Amino acid sequence: MSVNPELVGRDFPPTAPYLVGREKVREFARAVHATDPQHTDPAAAQALGYPDVVAPPTFAMVVQDLTLQQLLAAPDSGIVLERTVHAEQRFRYTRPIVAGDELVARLTVTGIRAFGKGAMVTSDAEVTDRDGAHVVTATSVLLIGGDE
Incomplete structure (x- = not known):
């Protein structure tokens, strides 16, 4: 297994604040075909x-991606991007993401499971608002292929 098993339990620093913009929510809603008016019309959301406007549930991936970039950039991770597939994604919400939110995320690697020469890396990104209140936990599983 090329993935560093010592990643389990590693906490990465919080991301810089991400300001959720109304147009970003609208663009994301169009991209994922979320047609409910609450995603594009402030009056409908109000x-x-x-x-x-309320972001579609998968919008949390935009913020989580900032944390996954930290993991992928870790020099001791053993993760090779060219051998990486995003295998699974889950979200556990306390409340929806809304335009105007300022969000910060913090990643923890929660598990590594070896398989053959590869590994599955599970991580949780805890996303909080400017007051520090929990908004969503985004759980991701990356499938990392092993060396040839």
Whole structure:
């Protein structure tokens, strides 16, 4: 296995704050074919009790990606991008992401499971708002192929 097993339990530094923009939410909604008006129309979102447009659930991946870039850049990870496939994704929300949120994410590697010459790397990105309140936990599994 080329992936460093000592990654398990490693916490990465928090990301720089990410300001969720209304147009970014709209663009993402179009890209994933999320047609509910709450994703594009502030009035529709406000009618549901939100201050602005609501991001589709998978939008959290935009913020989580900032943490995964830290993992992939870790010089001792043993992870080779060319052998990496994003195998699984899960989200556990406390509340939806809304335009105007300022989010910070922090990644923890929670598991590595060897298989043949490769490994599956599981990580959790805890995403919080500017007050430090939990918004979503994004769990990702990366499938890393082994050496030839």
